[in-house]
Amino acid sequence: xxxxxxxxxxxxxxxxxxxxxxxxxxxxxxxxxxxxxxxxxxxxxxxxxxxxxxxxxxxxxxxxxxxxxxxxxxxxxxxxxxxxxxxxxxxxxxxxxxxxxxxxxxxxxxxxxxxxxxxxxxxxxxxxxxxxxxxxxxxxxxxxxxxxxxxxxxxxxxxxxxxxxx
Numbered sequence: 001x002x003x004x005x006x007x008x009x010x011x012x013x014x015x016x017x018x019x020x021x022x023x024x025x026x027x028x029x030x031x032x033x034x035x036x037x038x039x040x041x042x043x044x045x046x047x048x049x050x051x052x053x054x055x056x057x058x059x060x061x062x063x064x065x066x067x068x069x070x071x072x073x074x075x076x077x078x079x080x081x082x083x084x085x086x087x088x089x090x091x092x093x094x095x096x097x098x099x100x101x102x103x104x105x106x107x108x109x110x111x112x113x114x115x116x117x118x119x120x121x122x123x124x125x126x127x128x129x130x131x132x133x134x135x136x137x138x139x140x141x142x143x144x145x146x147x148x149x150x151x152x153x154x155x156x157x158x159x160x161x162x163x164x165x166x
Contacts, residue, residue, distance in 0.1 A: 041076030043152035052162035057132040065126045066158045070117040077151040082110045084145040087133030094123040131164045139164050
């Protein structure tokens with residue numbers, strides 16, 4: 001009788017451990033609307049690099065507008081935008097409204113934007129470069145990057161290039 005009782009207790013313990021392992025290994029339910037729709041947003045840019053060519057410090061700031069689009073079937077949230085250098089800033093233009101300017105991480109607070117780009121919707125990111133920001137040491141070729149963190153997966157990088165003259 002005692003042997004049967006020990007066997008039943010042992011089998012119960014094994015069953016409890018098994019159920020616990022299965023429960024802990026199952027994925028948690030998602031509250032993300034993208035995951036529920038089954039199709040994530042696809043966040044793209046029509047061009048990812050722009051070359052200003054030769055620009056002069058004396059002529060002042062230059063800007064270029066990059067078009068971005070949600071090519072997916074679910075909304076994409078634009079979380080943050082930041083630049084690789086203090087000489088560069090970026091503004092998000094969405095539904096006729098301007099958000100920014102956003103600058104370099106480490107040179108001030110980079111706020112969360114949390115603006116939604118619906119499926120098929122377009123926006124633009126206006127990138128401004130100040131060739132005089134680095135003074136005389138800033139003459140020569142430059143490459144700068146703007147990073148857009150989003151809910152579609154990998155961050156989207158936009159690049160500008162130029163050759164700076166006095």
